[in-house]
Amino acid sequence: MKALQRVLIMAEMHGRDLTRRHVALGLLVALPLSFYLASSRDNTQALSAGGIGMAFAVSGATLFSVLSSQNVDQRLILGGYRPVDLLIGRLLFLGPLGLVIAAGFSVLMSVISHPARPWVLVLGVALVALQSVPFGLAVGSALSRELEGTLVLIGVVGMQLAVGPDAAIAKFLPFYGPRRLIEGASQQQAAILGPVVQTVLYGLALLVVARLFMNRRIAVQRHPFIDPTGDPQDTNASPARADGSN
Known part of the structure; x- marks a missing residue:
């Protein structure tokens, strides 16, 4: 129960942080939208430009969320949170946010481009959004x-x-x-299961990468307790800062 509470607190915290960045979020969404509108004469090219370009909006929001909370993450780890709590909390907010953005893009592109199979387009754009979250988490955890x-x-x-x-x-x-x-949405027949499985496996790999880099950055390291007499005591360890400094 406490783990669920920690995850929900993390999701709420990142939600408040990103809503304060509404101008940046608007620009992130406007960029792939401009890609799509500029390519709208060629349906297949336009769908790819808009759908894949949307990855920049969702992964960019994820990146800003990770990097803006680095110092908070360190304090939360020292306060008893686990790195997996931070990771799941971000997924819990950013995943639905990405799907909302994907829904808007899917509706717009379906109305303008009239793909042969709109439901395949919706699936492809939704997978772009969901894949963008672990991609942004991995990049944000690897770079500071x-x-x-x-x-x-x-x-x-x-x-x-x-x-x-x-x-x-x-x-x-x-x-x-x-x-x-996304490109198969313009055709009457195209593979579905293969791309979905490939996306899921790639997304899980990105989450593992994000978890490893996160652990390296914010895991608590413990040092021997220094006795007032000057003798180090390995049995009583005091926590260092989460970044590993004394």
């Missing part, structure tokens, strides 16, 4: 500054949009599965 993290997001999402689906490198990028679904 917003500039470097943002450049990584731009590079990965931009490469996903630039390379063709048949390119060798495309298969190793995080949004290859959702892209196959």
Whole structure:
């Protein structure tokens, strides 16, 4: 019960933090929307640009959420929270947020582009949103500054949009599965299960990466207690700061 309470507190905390960044969130959403509108003459290209470009909005929001709470995370760990509580709390808020953004994009693109199978488009865009959360968590946990993290997001999402689906490198990028679904929405027949399974496995791998980097950054290290007489006592350890400094 206490673990659930900690997770809910984390979700609420990140929700309040992101709602204060409404201008930044609006710009993050406007960028992929502009990609889509600029490519709307070619339906397949437009759907890919809008659907995959949306990854920048959701992963960007995730990145800002992670980096803006680094100091708070350290205090929470010292207060008894576990790294997995922080991770699940972020997923609990950012996942639904991504799905809300995905729903808006899906409706807009379905109305304008009229894909042959709208439900496949909805599935693909929803998977982009869900994949963007662990992607942003992994980048935010690995890097400590917003500039470097943002450049990584731009590079990965931009490469996903630039390379063709048949390119060798495309298969190793995080949004290859959702892209196959989005492009398949314009066709009467296209693979469904394969891209979904690939996306799920890639997302789980990104969560593992995020967890490992998070553990390295905020795990509490313990040092021997120094007795007033000057003798170190290994049995009574006092917590250091969560970043490992004395």
